[in-house]
Every structure is written in C-alpha cells, then in structure tokens.
Amino acid sequence: MPVADLQTIRAAFPALSRIEAGHPAAYFDGPGGTQVPTAVTDAMVDYLHHRNANTHWAYATSAETDRALEGARAALSDFLGCDPDEVVFGANMTTLTYHLSRALGRGLQAGDEVIVTRLDHQANVAPWRDLARDLELVVREVPFRPEDGRLDVDAYHRLLSDRTRVVALGAASNALGTVTDLAPLVAAAREVGAFTFVDAVHAAQHQLPDAHALGCDALACSPYKFYGPHLGTLYLRRDALAALDPHRLPCAGDAGGERLETGTLSHEAMVGAAAAVDFLAGLAGAEGPRRARLETAFVELEERADGLLDALWGGLEALDGVTLYGPRPGTLRTSTLGFTVAGVPAEEVTRRLSDEQGVFTSHGDFYATTVIDDLGVGPDGLVRAGISIYTSPEEVERLVSGVAALAG
Ligand SMILES: Cc1ncc(COP(=O)(O)O)c(C=O)c1O
Incomplete structure (x- = not known):
C-alpha cells in the first residue's frame, strides 16, 4: 500500500x-x-461527549475510559517502540523530565556526575542542573561544533567515566535539525552503568523512535509535535521503572507507567495522542500491524x-x-x-x-x-x-x- x-x-x-x-x-x-488532523480532534470530542469519566469505577463510562486509556498506552507503545506498561503520560516532556530527575535523585549522592550537552533544549538540561545544584552533583557538558551543528562525540567519550550516573542526550536538535547517532553513545553510557535519558521531542516528528532497539533507560517525546494534542509521554524501561522511587501518593495506582503519573491525567489528550498515532499509521494503509x-x-x-x-x-x-x-x-x-x-x-x-x-x-x-x-x-x-x-x-x-x- x-x-x-x-x-x-x-x-x-x-x-x-x-x-x-x-x-x-x-x-x-x-x-x-x-x-492537528480532524481524526485527532474527532476522537477527543467523541471521548469528551460520550465517555468522559474518571477511572476505575464500576459504571459504563468509567469502564470505557479505562479501555480508552489502555488503548492510548498501547498506541504510544507502538509509537515509542516499547511495551504498554513502559509508557508514562504527563503534562509535557519538561514536567516528566523534572519528575523523573527528582526520582532518580533519590539514588544519587554528592560527587556523582551527570552529562548534558550544549546542543540540547533546556528541558533536557535545566532539570539535571537543578538536581545537581540540590545534591551537589558534578555536571559535565558536551560541546557541539558551531560550524556544522554536530555534537562533539569525542568530547562525550572523554567526559564519560565510572563516576557518570546519568547521561541526558538529545536525539535531534530543535534549533538546527541535527540528528545524533545515539546508539553508540547510549551503549557506552550503559557500559559505565549510567542511566541514559533521551530527549526525542524534536526527533519524533521525523524519525519513529525505537526505544528498545536504542537500549536507553528513558526516552521522552510530546504528541503535540507529531500531530497530536498538547501532552507529554515517556518511555521508561520496565526494570528502571520498577527500581525507581518516585514522589507519589501511596494510595495511587502503581502498575506500569502509573508509578510515575500524578493525579488525573488529560484523558482527552491521551485519546487524541492515540488517534495521532493511528492517523500516522493510517497514512500507510489499514492492513497489518x-x-x-x-x-x-x-x-x-x-x-x-x-x-x-x-x-x-x-x-x-x-x-x-x-x-x-x-x-x-x-x-x-x-x-x-x-x-x-x-x-x-x-x-x-x-x-x-x-x-x-x-x-x-x-x-x-x-x-x-x-x-x-x-x-x-x-x-x-x-x-x-x-x-x-x-x-x-x-x-x-x-x-x-x-x-x-x-x-x-
Ligand atoms: C527538543 C525539545 N525538547 C524538549 C522540548 C520541551 O517539550 P515540552 O513542551 O513537551 O515540555 C521541546 C519543545 O519545543 C523540544 O523541541
């Protein structure tokens, strides 16, 4: 097709x-x-007009909401290249990144090192710098080459050491369009035992993420950059999600991505994000996975x-x-x-x-x-x-x- x-x-x-x-x-x-295409707004209106409810109750619209949100997790897992229980939703990528960084901070101590880059959006820099300030972590910064907008990969490898606990990398620059080949950088970070966080917000509009293939611990993107509504979503590797000690209400849901989600989410935006994924998939026909x-x-x-x-x-x-x-x-x-x-x-x-x-x-x-x-x-x-x-x-x-x- x-x-x-x-x-x-x-x-x-x-x-x-x-x-x-x-x-x-x-x-x-x-x-x-x-x-935003009509298919996305139609799905959001349909949800709000006919199935709007809060979750986990024993009446029809609540059950339909549960199913719609499960469907959203499944759609975004197809988009991100992971399993549905590894998908976290939130207001936007920045908020999710702050929240994740705070949770990771509970396992870090003064002197631990974090790597950020000068090619990244501040949403993948400021949360890590703030954490570093509070915990007295050391921030190492990877430069880029102004002449061609490429990350200085040699500098990255020089900065990486067994003191590195977190590596925050961008898949693509929202200012210059630079795409960085992250697979070798992620592999090197994992070898020293660092947590690898990937900002795929700009990249995901152009390249389908493949979180499992990339091998990172976390990867964030925002459906409003790929024809969906304003929303953020995060892949968090199953074992990393389970090991995390996030700031959360003890009475809140704890299964899969719910571990990192706080309060009632934008159900309509989650439904819209799923519709955006279906819209993009539908451009290649209706048959097949x-x-x-x-x-x-x-x-x-x-x-x-x-x-x-x-x-x-x-x-x-x-x-x-x-x-x-x-x-x-x-x-x-x-x-x-x-x-x-x-x-x-x-x-x-x-x-x-x-x-x-x-x-x-x-x-x-x-x-x-x-x-x-x-x-x-x-x-x-x-x-x-x-x-x-x-x-x-x-x-x-x-x-x-x-x-x-x-x-x-
Ligand atoms: C590369 C990149 N990272 C992060 C963000 C922040 O995303 P959000 O608005 O979902 O917090 C943006 C937004 O423009 C971006 O382009």
Missing part, C-alpha cells in the same frame, strides 16, 4: 484552510508544535521532507545576506532549518513573512539557549523553518521568495 499523497494528507488538516495575508496559511512552525505501518509511513514521509529541505536550503543559500546554520541536507538531520538575514532581526523576518506572505516561521532561541550562544548569532537568535508532512513545494517557494524580498 503506497503512503497517502500530499493532497490527501493536506485535506486532513482544517488549519490549512486558513487565509493569512491573502494566501493560504503556510505552517513552518512544526518544530514548535504541528497542526500498527508499528509496521508507522515505519513505512515515516520512511516515505521523511524522504518527501528531505526533498523539500533540499529545495528550501538551495533557495535560501542562493540569497545574498542569508546565512544557514546546522548540518547540510543529505546528512543525518531532520528537515528543520535555522537561518539569519543580515541586517533584519529574526523577529522582524518572521513577522514580515507572516504579514506579507502568510508564512508562519518561528524566531529566537527556541529554548536551545546554548546553541544560540555558541553560534554567536546574537540575542535575536535564528529564524526557524520546519517542514512537516503537510508542507507543499509551493509553500517552500513562497518562503524562499518572501525571504528574498527581505534580504534584497
């Missing part, structure tokens, strides 16, 4: 019918959060995105005064691109693209503050354009000509 074509995909997103500045709105803000369909869909959709990235990079590179950052197309990267326009602050670039072309791009540091510091682009930061599954060649051309009008 071939993967759905662009027109079919676009028809699923009501947001694409918005008119902005006389143009159909073009959403290049996917790295900050993608648009969901995980296999997800794999097929992701491979094909990323190939299409790579083609659009080539066009976008090439178009922008040809413009005087435009500087592109991060790895070149055709290398290990996502289709997210950071750039500056000489003499025009990043915020102004994005405002004018919106006002004049109906093109939505983002500006600033995207909470990847150390990336912006080390690139030396100044406090305005970058303009960021992300290609998503609904991006069309016409939108890429419009973005390039909009930037050309600004740069010229």
Whole structure:
C-alpha cells in the first residue's frame, strides 16, 4: 500500500484552510508544535461527549475510559517502540523530565556526575542542573561544533567515566535539525552503568523512535509535535521503572507507567495522542500491524521532507545576506532549518513573512539557549523553518521568495 499523497494528507488538516495575508496559511512552525488532523480532534470530542469519566469505577463510562486509556498506552507503545506498561503520560516532556530527575535523585549522592550537552533544549538540561545544584552533583557538558551543528562525540567519550550516573542526550536538535547517532553513545553510557535519558521531542516528528532497539533507560517525546494534542509521554524501561522511587501518593495506582503519573491525567489528550498515532499509521494503509505501518509511513514521509529541505536550503543559500546554520541536507538531520538575514532581526523576518506572505516561521532561541550562544548569532537568535508532512513545494517557494524580498 503506497503512503497517502500530499493532497490527501493536506485535506486532513482544517488549519490549512486558513487565509493569512491573502494566501493560504503556510505552517513552518512544526518544530514548535504541528497542526492537528480532524481524526485527532474527532476522537477527543467523541471521548469528551460520550465517555468522559474518571477511572476505575464500576459504571459504563468509567469502564470505557479505562479501555480508552489502555488503548492510548498501547498506541504510544507502538509509537515509542516499547511495551504498554513502559509508557508514562504527563503534562509535557519538561514536567516528566523534572519528575523523573527528582526520582532518580533519590539514588544519587554528592560527587556523582551527570552529562548534558550544549546542543540540547533546556528541558533536557535545566532539570539535571537543578538536581545537581540540590545534591551537589558534578555536571559535565558536551560541546557541539558551531560550524556544522554536530555534537562533539569525542568530547562525550572523554567526559564519560565510572563516576557518570546519568547521561541526558538529545536525539535531534530543535534549533538546527541535527540528528545524533545515539546508539553508540547510549551503549557506552550503559557500559559505565549510567542511566541514559533521551530527549526525542524534536526527533519524533521525523524519525519513529525505537526505544528498545536504542537500549536507553528513558526516552521522552510530546504528541503535540507529531500531530497530536498538547501532552507529554515517556518511555521508561520496565526494570528502571520498577527500581525507581518516585514522589507519589501511596494510595495511587502503581502498575506500569502509573508509578510515575500524578493525579488525573488529560484523558482527552491521551485519546487524541492515540488517534495521532493511528492517523500516522493510517497514512500507510489499514492492513497489518500498527508499528509496521508507522515505519513505512515515516520512511516515505521523511524522504518527501528531505526533498523539500533540499529545495528550501538551495533557495535560501542562493540569497545574498542569508546565512544557514546546522548540518547540510543529505546528512543525518531532520528537515528543520535555522537561518539569519543580515541586517533584519529574526523577529522582524518572521513577522514580515507572516504579514506579507502568510508564512508562519518561528524566531529566537527556541529554548536551545546554548546553541544560540555558541553560534554567536546574537540575542535575536535564528529564524526557524520546519517542514512537516503537510508542507507543499509551493509553500517552500513562497518562503524562499518572501525571504528574498527581505534580504534584497
Ligand atoms: C527538543 C525539545 N525538547 C524538549 C522540548 C520541551 O517539550 P515540552 O513542551 O513537551 O515540555 C521541546 C519543545 O519545543 C523540544 O523541541
């Protein structure tokens, strides 16, 4: 079964019918959060209208809620590449990471070492730094190379030692699109007995996570970055989850991911996240296991995105005064691109693209503050354009000509 074509995909997103500045709105803000297909909002409305209840009671809608949430755990386990009892839900990745870091902290002591990177979003840095401050842990920081946006893997291996207790790595940079080949880094960390935490929030929009194959202890991502509602989800390896001593109510559920979940969750968002997984799998047809369909869909959709990235990079590179950052197309990267326009602050670039072309791009540091510091682009930061599954060649051309009008 071939993967759905662009027109079919676009028809699923009501947001694409918005008119902005006389143009159909073009959403290049996917790295900050993608648009949502009707299938996802329908599932959320259906839940709220017909099955809305709290869990674990002996009446129909409560039982249906239990089943819907079980279904959400199963869908997200197919997405993450793990088992349903290894899936934790929470408000967002940042909150889940703080919570997990605090739980891990109960097993750490002064002088233990934590590795973070300068290529990561602060959500995978600040929780570990805060923990280090409270427990007097030592933080080791892996640099990246500003010239190509790649993590300094040699430095990582030099920093890793038998004192390292936690390694916090990003699967892909939300500012530059850099994808890091994490498997060897995770394997090396496990050899010294460190807990391995992977931030896959940006990566998961472009590459299907495979938590078990990667071998990490924990991997976080957020369904609102892959066409779902605002929500966070975490893979936690079964034995790591069981060994954890999280801050929790003693009377709360303790099975699987529930160990790390606090209070009533957003049931409708969990249902919506499952619908997003089904939507993505459904792009590769209705037959066969969901995980296999997800794999097929992701491979094909990323190939299409790579083609659009080539066009976008090439178009922008040809413009005087435009500087592109991060790895070149055709290398290990996502289709997210950071750039500056000489003499025009990043915020102004994005405002004018919106006002004049109906093109939505983002500006600033995207909470990847150390990336912006080390690139030396100044406090305005970058303009960021992300290609998503609904991006069309016409939108890429419009973005390039909009930037050309600004740069010229
Ligand atoms: C790479 C990366 N990590 C973490 C986060 C934070 O995710 P959340 O908003 O779910 O806390 C983001 C959000 O933009 C991100 O891009």
